[in-house]
Amino acid sequence: MPERKIYLLSPKKYSPETIAVAFAKTSRSPQSFQEIADELNDEASAEFHEKWVVGYGHASVAEHAVLHIAIENVSRMAIESIESNRLASYTEKSTRYQKWDTNAFVIPPELDAHPLREIYEQTVRMLFETYTASLAPARAIIKERYPRKEGESEALWDRRIRSKYVDSCRFLLPAASLANVGVTANARVLESAIRKMLTHPLAEVREIGRKVKLVAQGETPTLVKYAEAVPYIQAFTQYAIRNTQGARGKGQEDFTQLIDFDVDAENKILAAALYRFGEMSYQDAFAHIQQLLPEKRTELAEKLLGGMDKYDIPLRELEYSHYTFDLIMDQGAYFEFKRHRMMSQTPQALTANLGYAVPKLISEAGFEDRYIAAMDAAAAAYQQLAAFNPDVAGYLVPNGFNRRVLATFNLREAYHFVQLRAARNAHFSIRRVAREIYGAIEKHHPLLAQYMRLPEGETWQDHFASF
Ligand SMILES: Cc1cc2nc3c(=O)[nH]c(=O)nc-3n(C[C@H](O)[C@H](O)[C@H](O)COP(=O)(O)OP(=O)(O)OC[C@H]3O[C@@H](n4cnc5c(N)ncnc54)[C@H](O)[C@@H]3O)c2cc1C
Structure with missing residues (x-):
């Protein structure tokens, strides 16, 4: 028997495009990966990709070319698009x-030499000044609650307690705020990301898309070369905007609405879990689950989920389920929510139309009047800009404003999201979302939801004066 070999095709030795070709060629070549890679050069790799990936549409080959792209000083608004893959x-x-x-x-x-530029700049500066001014009074209260430990330096103390006050002050930060993001992506997903960015309504995002394309072409000259804007998305966006204008609806009182789910999801998951380890048809497995006595169903659920350790992930069979939620959460929470890539998420545009949350710490710090004045001024400026360009107006909206997002996920992702985001160290805004999602699922599917691990004594309510 030939010797088993496991080794690295190191990016220190081969370019990403060459690695992708070396892997792709194993499909037709009896040679080892090493031999294939050693025979290749950049031109031969480019030729291969032009023919197979671009020409014949064998796009998955591009997944073997991985890039790490550092993106600095882009708005949090732009980050939403960058992270949407x-x-x-x-x-x-x-x-x-x-x-x-x-x-x-x-x-x-879009605001270059525009009369609204001044009001934009004034509003953002006012929000930053209010944010900065809120830090000291909020910190003073937290310092009282979490006194300095013996021998702890001022800097270490601040690091230990920082999130406890910054978590509330961050509600004032607008979407225009700059941030850095590191992105790791293969050339296939990067091509799609660039296409989305080039199609984006915001000039900043289109500009980032052009730069990402340029930078990626330095490493993978062929694989992202043909990434361009997508006319059909642009056309549909225009059509949809025209047809929904003014259609705000009645609004919703409940911030967490479970609008669709599979009533039979528990039986389907249990049936799939048996199917996996048996030889029966799925229909037989499902019929078997349906006639099980309640104590036997409970036993099966316990065996399936009760034995999990802290770092264990539930079996994939939990994916035979779906829950669709219409959610309202503050923009700060949405920024964390959007990171749960496995879900299907449809956020609406960031606006100042759904009200904003007031963190209790801000009120306790005697800062509520200034906070409310800043948020109201931002909302008024938003309306002025929205009349010119609603996408640009979104830059002005602070983190504390509410946003609507539609999300569909299965029970396996619900386990992951709820446990991570209801954890004690998570921000109180996202803890609210996680708890409410848990509550809605548990109400209908208590048998399988009961094993989600949530800490005792949740206190997210204590952090809001209103939301
Ligand atoms: C305490 C805390 C602090 C954080 N601080 C920061 C921060 O400072 N900056 C920041 O950017 N983010 C931060 N995050 C966000 C975090 O990095 C995750 O991106 C976010 O929580 C989404 O979760 P996820 O990646 O586990 O899961 P999802 O995207 O929801 O995916 C679900 C699961 O699928 C699997 N999965 C998904 N994609 C991949 C992949 N590409 N490779 C391997 N497995 C995958 C994993 O098992 C994952 O748990 C923080 C999160 C926590 C809980």
């Missing part, structure tokens, strides 16, 4: 652990 990885500057400089914001090119 399910199969890429991201890490961004945190609003919980860092503070923002007062000049760290974007002025959108």
